[in-house]
Amino acid sequence: MNGITLFAPELTVVATALVVLLIGLFLNTESKKVLGYLASAGLFASLVLTLMNLDANAVMYSGTLTVDALSQFFKIVFLIVALLVSVASIKYTENNEHVEEYFTLVLLAVVGMMMVASSNDLLVLFISFELASISTYALAGFERRNLKSLESAMKYFIIGALSSALMLFGISFVYGLAGTTNIPEIAQNSAMLVSSPLGIVSIVLLVAGFGFKIALVPFHMWAPDTYEGSPSVVSSLLAAGSKKMGFVAAFKVFMIALVALKTELTMAFAILSVITMTLGNVIALSQNSVKRMLAYSSVAQAGYISMAFVVMSPMAITGGLFYILSHGFMKAGAFLVTAVVGYMILSENREAENVDHLENFKGLAKRMPISAFSMMIFVFALAGIPLTAGYMSKFVLFSSTIEAGLVWLAVIAILNSAISLYYYARVVKYMYFYPAEGERVSEPLPYALTLIAAVVGVLILGFWPEPFIQWAMEAANVLIAT
Amino acid sequence: MILPAIPLPFYLILSTVVFSIGLLGIMTKQNGVRLLMCVELMLNSANINLVAFSSYNNDITGQVFVLFTIALAAAEAAIGFGIFMAVYRMKYRIELNDFNILRW
Numbered sequence: 274m275n276g277i278t279l280f281a282p283e284l285t286v287v288a289t290a291l292v293v294l295l296i297g298l299f300l301n302t303e304s305k306k307v308l309g310y311l312a313s314a315g316l317f318a319s320l321v322l323t324l325m326n327l328d329a330n331a332v333m334y335s336g337t338l339t340v341d342a343l344s345q346f347f348k349i350v351f352l353i354v355a356l357l358v359s360v361a362s363i364k365y366t367e368n369n370e371h372v373e374e375y376f377t378l379v380l381l382a383v384v385g386m387m388m389v390a391s392s393n394d395l396l397v398l399f400i401s402f403e404l405a406s407i408s409t410y411a412l413a414g415f416e417r418r419n420l421k422s423l424e425s426a427m428k429y430f431i432i433g434a435l436s437s438a439l440m441l442f443g444i445s446f447v448y449g450l451a452g453t454t455n456i457p458e459i460a461q462n463s464a465m466l467v468s469s470p471l472g473i474v475s476i477v478l479l480v481a482g483f484g485f486k487i488a489l490v491p492f493h494m495w496a497p498d499t500y501e502g503s504p505s506v507v508s509s510l511l512a513a514g515s516k517k518m519g520f521v522a523a524f525k526v527f528m529i530a531l532v533a534l535k536t537e538l539t540m541a542f543a544i545l546s547v548i549t550m551t552l553g554n555v556i557a558l559s560q561n562s563v564k565r566m567l568a569y570s571s572v573a574q575a576g577y578i579s580m581a582f583v584v585m586s587p588m589a590i591t592g593g594l595f596y597i598l599s600h601g602f603m604k605a606g607a608f609l610v611t612a613v614v615g616y617m618i619l620s621e622n623r624e625a626e627n628v629d630h631l632e633n634f635k636g637l638a639k640r641m642p643i644s645a646f647s648m649m650i651f652v653f654a655l656a657g658i659p660l661t662a663g664y665m666s667k668f669v670l671f672s673s674t675i676e677a678g679l680v681w682l683a684v685i686a687i688l689n690s691a692i693s694l695y696y697y698a699r700v701v702k703y704m705y706f707y708p709a710e711g712e713r714v715s716e717p718l719p720y721a722l723t724l725i726a727a728v729v730g731v732l733i734l735g736f737w738p739e740p741f742i743q744w745a746m747e748a749a750n751v752l753i754a755t
Numbered sequence: 756m757i758l759p760a761i762p763l764p765f766y767l768i769l770s771t772v773v774f775s776i777g778l779l780g781i782m783t784k785q786n787g788v789r790l791l792m793c794v795e796l797m798l799n800s801a802n803i804n805l806v807a808f809s810s811y812n813n814d815i816t817g818q819v820f821v822l823f824t825i826a827l828a829a830a831e832a833a834i835g836f837g838i839f840m841a842v843y844r845m846k847y848r849i850e851l852n853d854f855n856i857l858r859w
Contacts, residue, residue: 396820403827410834417841424854428839431790431851434831435781438797441824442774445801445817449808454816471767 279329279340282319282348282371283387290380297373299528305372309363309719312376315360316383320352332393336455339393346594346748347390347521350601353730354513355383357605361612362506362724375415379510380406386518395444395454398522402440406433406486408560409515413503425502432495433487440482446475456529465533479526480541486519489579490549493572498558500568501629505612508564512571513605517597520578527582527754528590537624542582543682550689552577557696564611564629567604570655574600575692577686580670584677590749592670595742599654599662599734606727608650613644613720621711634700636709643716645704654731657690662734669742766807774800787839787849791832798828 277284293308293315300307329340361381362367366372385405392398410433414426448454450472451462459466466472481492487498500508527538553573560566578600581593615628627633636643654661667690674683716724734741773796773843780793802821809817839849 296815390767394815396823400823400827403831407827407834409832410838414838414841415781418844420846423838423845424843427842427851427854429833430838431787433796434791435797437831438774438777438794438801441798441801442804445770445808447802448805448817448820449812452812452814454820715852 279326279331280338282323282352283384283391285319285322286380286384286387289319289741290384290687293380294373294377297377300313302368302370302372305370306363306367306404308372308376309359309366312380313359313363315380316352316356320349320356323348323352336457337394337397338388338391338392341536341751342548342744342747342749343420343521343524343749343751344390344742346598347517348516348595350475351383351386351390351478351514354517354605355379355721357609357727358506358510358514360719361509361609362673363719364616364717365612366491366507373416373657375412378408378412382412382510383514386514389518390521390567392522392525393456395447395456395459395526398456398525399437399441399444402486402518402522403437405515405518405575406437409507409511412498412510415504415507421502422504423501428495429499429503436485437491437654439478440716443475443478443482446471446478450475456525458537459531460529467537468533476531476538480545483519483523483526483546484617487575487579488519488549488572489518489545489575490552490572491619493549493553493575496572497565497568499606500571501562505564505608505615505629507516508568509605509608509612512608513601516571516575517601519578519596520593523582524582524590524752528585539583541587542579543679546576546583547682547685548576549579550686553720554689554696554700557693560629561631562629563614563631563634563700564608566631566700567607567611570693570696571604573689574604574655576689577667577670580682580686582673583682584674584679586673586677587746587749587753588673589670589677590752591742591746592666594745594748595734595738596666596670598741598745599666599731602727602730602734603651603654604662606647606724606731607655609720609723610648613641613716613724616717616720617641617714631703633701634703635707638705639709640714641716643721643724647728648704649701650728650731652700654735656694656697660732660735662738665735665742666737763807763811766803770803770807771801772821773803784850787835787842787851790851791835791839794835795832796826798824798831 295310297308327345332339366375382405387400388401389398392401410430413429414423416422450466450469451459484492550573553569557566557569578593578596581589611629618625618628619634654663657663657667671683671686777793777796781790784790802824805817805821842849
């Protein structure tokens with residue numbers, strides 16, 4: 274009985290997905306709008322159920338699933354992102370005949386992410402990872418008459434399939450050496466894994482498998498293409514949700530299962546994170562497509578967050594988790610702004626191409642003040658301007674790096690933040706200091722609501738971070754204790 | 756021990772060879788269907804590993820794992836072919852070289 278109540282959030286989302294799919298059969302295209310509201314309601318109910326069991330701590334179903342502070346933290350991040358995405362998608366899927374497939378795929382992807390956060394067994398972890406991945410492959414190619422969307426889906430699919438093959442091959446060796454797929458039991462045998470050459474091979478394969486999802490350099494090639502080509506609402510889910518799933522899987526495997534490995538991994542992750550943040554920021558400087566710029570900035574942010582793997586002190590992991598929470602709001606919000614702008618341009622001219630080009634953001638402050646203001650908040654938060662979520666998370670993460678004695682790493686990260694300010698400020702310049710071309714356009718209500726919600730989230734995390742940092746610390750303790 | 760005749764390293768060598776063929780194929784081939792076949796090879800090499808380890812450890816988990824992976828590989832292939840079909844309808848080709856709208 275206890276298991277069912279703790280598992281209720283996932284079950285709610287699955288039930289909503291099936292109901293949406295079923296009801297969609299009986300509706301005509303005009304009335305399919307209701308499915309978006311239904312999906313959002315299901316996600317909201319699941320969010321409430323998760324919040325009710327915030328301090329639960331249990332291992333369920335023969336030790337395959339665990340509910341603890343860490344899993345609840347990530348589930349809430351995924352559900353908030355999914356809620357923002359699904360409310361915004363109500364307008365995006367308007368007059369589309371495939372609404373039910375769209376929302377079912379979004380909901381199933383979210384279930385996969387939530388199960389990864391809860392998994393206590395490599396089998397469950399792998400299956401949920403695939404559930405989320407396979408749903409998002411289809412979502413990336415949702416606009417099936419748009420070659421750009423198809424190209425992004427194709428690239429995402431091939432790289433994603435490769436990464437899951439690498440991950441599975443790594444898992445097979447871990448299973449062979451440890452004799453079990455249960456994560457805490459692997460932790461007991463992890464000393465053996467480190468001493469065997471096969472163990473090292475499996476760890477390299479696992480780093481590559483998760484690295485593809487997180488978009489760490491050199492496994493990042495798919496990310497800019499996919500984020501740029503897929504529908505903006507889907508990019509938002511990918512950047513803010515799917516990427517965090519890679520992080521929680523990596524946290525579970527590298528910090529709980531392979532705990533004996535901490536010292537060996539430090540240098541490897543330090544190099545990966547430095548290359549990732551530098552390359553992401555430098556390439557983002559020369560982008561003219563806002564979505565592509567955000568994609569490279571997302572690569573850079575993955576570099577900052579993976580500093581938590583390098584330092585591995587409780588404070589650093591807290592910083593990493595808090596960064597993940599705030600990055601969810603900032604990145605989802607920023608991609609949703611590009612979705613609004615794209616929607617506006619396409620509703621004026623159906624044949625428009627490259628709707629995410631920086632030129633289209635000229636004078637946005639006059640044309641769409643809400644979008645422009647939210648975009649300004651999001652990019653400033655991403656750059657780490659004080660009083661936003663981005664500043665607080667960078668502050669916690671970087672200061673813990675300095676405390677741990679890795680001053681050089683912190684210096685590189687701060688220099689990188691300085692570089693990133695250039696391309697973020699450029700967007701603001703285009704929006705606020707160029708004359709507007711065209712009339713004032715009012716944002717459709719669902720879009721406006723999600724943008725305002727994301728802005729409020731970013732500002733609350735910036736002004737009043739203590740309770741959230743406390744919460745992240747509790748989640749980090751789960752990783753440290755074992 | 757169900758498989759006493761063939762020692763474990765032989766299975767590991769076989770799976771590594773199959774895995775490498777798949778990886779090489781992914782890196783060199785351009786046709787979508789071939790890429791999908793290479794991914795299947797890689798997934799199946801992991802299955803060989805799992806079954807061999809399961810048999811030598813006298814632990815059934817590995818074989819259960821394989822059943823799930825086979826189903827997942829099928830789902831992945833279905834989605835992959837779905838995407839390739841959509842591409843084929845637009846371009847009448849599924850060569851990866853043709854895809855160059857998105858680039859930096």
